[in-house]
Amino acid sequence: MRLDVVTIFPEYLDPLNVSLVGKARARGQLDVRVHDLRAWTYDRHNTVDDTPYGGGPGMVMKTEPWGDALDSVLADGYEAGSHAPALIVPTPSGRPFTQELAVELSERPWLVFTPARYEGIDRRVIDEYATRMPVYEVSIGDYVLAGGEAAVLVVTEAVARLLPGVLGNAESHRDDSFAPGAMANLLEGPVYTKPPEWRGREIPDVLLSGHHGKIARWRRDEALRRTAANRPDLIETCDPKAFDKKDREM
Numbered sequence: 470m471r472l473d474v475v476t477i478f479p480e481y482l483d484p485l486n487v488s489l490v491g492k493a494r495a496r497g498q499l500d501v502r503v504h505d506l507r508a509w510t511y512d513r514h515n516t517v518d519d520t521p522y523g524g525g526p527g528m529v530m531k532t533e534p535w536g537d538a539l540d541s542v543l544a545d546g547y548e549a550g551s552h553a554p555a556l557i558v559p560t561p562s563g564r565p566f567t568q569e570l571a572v573e574l575s576e577r578p579w580l581v582f583t584p585a586r587y588e589g590i591d592r593r594v595i596d597e598y599a600t601r602m603p604v605y606e607v608s609i610g611d612y613v614l615a616g617g618e619a620a621v622l623v624v625t626e627a628v629a630r631l632l633p634g635v636l637g638n639a640e641s642h643r644d645d646s647f648a649p650g651a652m653a654n655l656l657e658g659p660v661y662t663k664p665p666e667w668r669g670r671e672i673p674d675v676l677l678s679g680h681h682g683k684i685a686r687w688r689r690d691e692a693l694r695r696t697a698a699n700r701p702d703l704i705e706t707c708d709p710k711a712f713d714k715k716d717r718e719m
């Protein structure tokens with residue numbers, strides 16, 4: 470998968486060299502290219518923003534640097550043989566970024582991110598590229614960040630771990646909170662590892678029982694308990710047929 474990021478803070482994306490994403494890059498599973506938007510400014514001050522039409526606080530990112538930057542990144546990508554780019558625009562006004570959307574994006578060959586600072590990018594830029602490629606305006610949560618770069622890190626990590634061969638154990642995202650399947654829309658319950666006792670705290674007996682059926686039942690109960698406590702809204706979205714008599718007694 471190819472990823473391009475155009476930003477005024479290229480160093481903000483340095484964490485893409487670390488851990489899972491960094492290893493995927495080193496192995497050639499991810500081709501990440503970070504570009505400085507100011508490379509496409511031609512005035513002495515490398516201006517990327519201006520005052521908003523209609524008035525109001527803050528500044529708006531200008532059309533010309535974004536247009537020139539995206540044209541150049543896209544042309545370079547096509548030359549390198551990349552196809553079917555999608556534009557990912559992080560914004561608090563976007564659709565919620567979910568595991569389902571992460572799966573959809575992980576199936577695309579090429580993502581181009583446009584993290585903005587200030588009040589956002591002149592709308593004409595997004596409208597222009599939407600005529601050429603799918604555009605995903607995404608929000609990573611109901612809060613306002615100072616810019617979209619942190620959202621790029623979030624989306625990239627969620628997508629990269631879904632790529633074939635990136636996670637050591639392909640099974641390990643099967644039970645993720647929000648993974649599709651029998652536990653759809655339940656949060657994952659607690660997990661434990663050695664030693665069996667720590668500061669007087671023991672492992673739940675059932676996990677040492679070797680009884681797979683009982684362990685599965687316990688995990689499901691814990692998932693339900695945690696979901697009811699932390700995300701009661703998710704219980705509402707579960708298929709009622711997915712609950713059995715014991716669930717309903719909880």
Ligand code: ADE
Pocket residue numbers: 559560561607608609610611612613614615616617620
């Ligand atoms: N930029 C600023 N806030 C954001 C958010 N919540 N999600 C994505 N991009 C953002």
